[in-house]
Amino acid sequence: MNLEATSSAAPPLGHKIASSRLWRDRIFRSILLLSIAVALLTLFTLLIDTFLEGRPRLNGALLENMPSARPARAGLQSAIFGSLWLVGITSLVSLPLGVGTAIFLEEYAPKNSRYIRLIELNIQNLAGVPSVVFGILGLAFIARGPLSWGFTVRTGAMVLTILVLPLVIIASREAIRAVPPSIRDGSLALGATQWQTIWRQVLPAAVPGIATGSILSASRALGESAPLLLLGALSFVTFNPTSLDSSYTVLPLLIFKYASDAKAEFHVVAAAAIIVLLVVLLAMNATAILVRNRFQKRL
Amino acid sequence: MTESMTTQDPRGGVEIRTGFAQPSPPPDPDAEPVFRARNLGVKYGNKPAVHKVTADFSRNQITALIGPSGCGKSTLIRCFNRMNDLIPGATILGEVLYHGENLYGPDVDAVEVRRRVGMVFQKPNPFPKSIYDNIAFGLKVNGIKDNVDHRVETALKGAVLWDEVKTDLKKSALALSGGQQQRLCIARALAVEPDVILMDEPASALDPVATAGIEELMQSLKEEYTILIVTHNMQQAARCSDMTAFLTVEVNEQTGDRTGILVEYAPTATIFTVPKDPRTEAYITGRFG
Numbered sequence: 001m002n003l004e005a006t007s008s009a010a011p012p013l014g015h016k017i018a019s020s021r022l023w024r025d026r027i028f029r030s031i032l033l034l035s036i037a038v039a040l041l042t043l044f045t046l047l048i049d050t051f052l053e054g055r056p057r058l059n060g061a062l063l064e065n066m067p068s069a070r071p072a073r074a075g076l077q078s079a080i081f082g083s084l085w086l087v088g089i090t091s092l093v094s095l096p097l098g099v100g101t102a103i104f105l106e107e108y109a110p111k112n113s114r115y116i117r118l119i120e121l122n123i124q125n126l127a128g129v130p131s132v133v134f135g136i137l138g139l140a141f142i143a144r145g146p147l148s149w150g151f152t153v154r155t156g157a158m159v160l161t162i163l164v165l166p167l168v169i170i171a172s173r174e175a176i177r178a179v180p181p182s183i184r185d186g187s188l189a190l191g192a193t194q195w196q197t198i199w200r201q202v203l204p205a206a207v208p209g210i211a212t213g214s215i216l217s218a219s220r221a222l223g224e225s226a227p228l229l230l231l232g233a234l235s236f237v238t239f240n241p242t243s244l245d246s247s248y249t250v251l252p253l254l255i256f257k258y259a260s261d262a263k264a265e266f267h268v269v270a271a272a273a274i275i276v277l278l279v280v281l282l283a284m285n286a287t288a289i290l291v292r293n294r295f296q297k298r299l
Numbered sequence: 300m301t302e303s304m305t306t307q308d309p310r311g312g313v314e315i316r317t318g319f320a321q322p323s324p325p326p327d328p329d330a331e332p333v334f335r336a337r338n339l340g341v342k343y344g345n346k347p348a349v350h351k352v353t354a355d356f357s358r359n360q361i362t363a364l365i366g367p368s369g370c371g372k373s374t375l376i377r378c379f380n381r382m383n384d385l386i387p388g389a390t391i392l393g394e395v396l397y398h399g400e401n402l403y404g405p406d407v408d409a410v411e412v413r414r415r416v417g418m419v420f421q422k423p424n425p426f427p428k429s430i431y432d433n434i435a436f437g438l439k440v441n442g443i444k445d446n447v448d449h450r451v452e453t454a455l456k457g458a459v460l461w462d463e464v465k466t467d468l469k470k471s472a473l474a475l476s477g478g479q480q481q482r483l484c485i486a487r488a489l490a491v492e493p494d495v496i497l498m499d500e501p502a503s504a505l506d507p508v509a510t511a512g513i514e515e516l517m518q519s520l521k522e523e524y525t526i527l528i529v530t531h532n533m534q535q536a537a538r539c540s541d542m543t544a545f546l547t548v549e550v551n552e553q554t555g556d557r558t559g560i561l562v563e564y565a566p567t568a569t570i571f572t573v574p575k576d577p578r579t580e581a582y583i584t585g586r587f588g
Contacts, residue, residue: 190417
C-alpha cells in the first residue's frame with residue numbers, strides 16, 4: 001500500500017479541536033486548581049494565625065505546668081497525660097476487639113447469613129453516628145446507671161473505644177479483604193489450617209492496612225471532645241491520672257476551657273495548646289503513612 | 300513436526316505413529332490407581348457443574364484433563380484435594396477413593412488430604428515473603444522442624460530452581476520472574492512431600508520458554524509423583540501427558556445449566572490419533588472449542 005496516499009487521505013489533525021475543546025479543558029483545570037487553593041489557603045491562614053498568637057507561650061513551661069487560674073502559669077500537663085491515658089487504653093482495647101471482629105466477619109462468618117449482614121450494616125451505621133450520642137450513652141449507662149463508673153479515665157476510655165471500634169473494624173476488614181484469595185488458596189493447599197493461614201499469611205499481609213487504620217482511629221480518639229464533655233472531662237484537674245479511676249481532663253477540652261475564658265491572656269495559652277495538639281495529631285498521621293509505606297516496600 | 304515415535308496402543312495392539320515428543324508408556328492395568336473416581340460430581344447450590352465422572356488415575360503418570368472453557372476441568376481437579384470444600388454451596392456427589400480410602404469419608408481430615416495432594420495454581424501465587432520462607436512455610440505449618448535448610452534445598456532442586464536462587468534465598472519471592480515464581484510454587488508443594496501434585500493450568504500465565512521449563516520439570520517429577528494437570532492447551536497435553544481425559548459442556552435445554560461431562564478417557568496417543576468419540580475428534584481437530 002502507498003503510505004503517502006494514506007496519510008494525505010486522512011483529515012488534518014488539529015485546528016478545530018484546539019479552539020473550543022482545549023479551552024474547556026483549561027477552564028476545568030483552573031476551577032479544580034482554585035478549589036484546592038481555597039482549601040489549602042484557609043488551612044494555612046488558620047494555622048499561621050494560631051501559631052502567631054500562641055507563639056509567646058510555646059515553651060517547655062506550657063508542657064510542664066498544670067492548668068492554673070493564672071494565665072502566666074497555666075500549662076497543659078494534666079491534659080496531655082489525660083489524653084495519653086485515654087488514647088492508650090482505647091487503642092489497647094479497640095485494636096484486639098476490632099481486628100478480631102474483622103477476622104471473624106471476613107474469614108469465618110457465612111457470607112450469605114442474614115444476621116451477619118445485619119451486623120455489618122450496624123457497624124457501618126455506628127461509624128456514622130455523631131460522637132455526642134456516644135457521650136450520652138456513656139453518661140446514662142457507664143458513668144451512671146448500670147455500671148456507675150463515675151467521671152473517670154475508665155469511663156472516658158470505654159466510650160472512646162465504642163466510638164472508634166467501628167472505624168477499626170472497617171479499616172481492618174478492608175485490609176484483610178485486600179489480601180488476594182490466591183494467597184489463602186496457596187496456604188491451604190499446602191496443608192495449613194484455616195487459623196495457620198490467617199495468622200501466618202493473611203494477617204501479616206494485612207498489617208499495613210490495619211496499622212494505618214488503627215493509628216488514624218487513635219488520632220480520632222485524641223481529637224474527640226464532644227462525648228467527653230458529658231463525661232466530666234471539662235473539670236479543672238491539676239494532677240495527672242494515676243489509675244483507671246482517676247479524674248481526668250483532655251487536651252481538646254482544656255483548649256475549649258482556655259479559649260472560652262474571659263481573660264484574653266488565656267487565649268494565647270489556648271492557641272499554643274492547639275499547636276501542641278496539631279503537632280501530635282500530624283505526627284500520628286505521619287506515622288500511619290510511614291508504617292504503610294515501610295511495610296509495602298518489604299513485601 | 301517433532302520426532303516421530305512408535306507406540307503400542309495398549310487396547311487394540313495397533314501400531315500407530317505419533318508426533319509426540321515424549322513417548323507414553325502404556326499404563327499398567329494391575330497397578331493400584333492413586334485415585335478412583337466413581338460417579339464423581341460437583342454441584343454449586345442446585346446447579347450441577349460436573350456430572351458423574353468415573354475414572355482411575357494411575358501412579359507415576361501424568362494425566363491431562365482437557366476440554367473447552369467451562370467444562371468443569373478445574374472444578375473436577377479441585378475435588379482431589381478437597382479445595383472445593385472452601386467454596387460455599389459446593390457439594391460433592393459420588394465417590395473418590397484415594398489409595399482405596401474414601402477421600403470424603405467422615406474421618407478424613409481435609410487439611411491432611413491437602414498435605415498429601417499438593418496443588419499448583421493457574422497464576423503463580425508465591426507468598427509475599429522471602430524465597431526461603433515460601434518453601435519453609437509448608438514445613439512449619441505441618442510441624443516439620445528438622446533439616447529445614449536441607450529440605451528447602453531439596454525442594455528447590457526438585458523444581459529446578461536451586462541454581463538460579465541459591466544465593467538469594469532471603470530475597471522476596473515477588474522479585475522472581477513468572478516462570479521462576481511458578482517453579483517456586485511447585486517447589487513449595489514438593490517440600491511437604493506430597494504423593495500427588497495437581498496442576499491447574501500451571502503454564503497458562505507463562506511465556507513459551509517458561510512453559511517449556513514447566514513441562515520439562517513435569518517429566519522429571521513423574522518419576523516420584525503422580526500428576527494431574529488441567530490444561531487449555533491441547534499441544535501441551537499431547538506433549539507431556541500419559542493419559543488424557545476429555546471433558547465437554549452439556550447445556551440443559553430447559554434450565555440452561557451448563558454441566559461438564561467426561562467424554563473420553565484414554566492414553567494420550569489414542570485420544571490424539573484415534574479418538575473413539577466424535578466430540579473428542581471435533582475438539583482435537585479444532586472444529587470446536
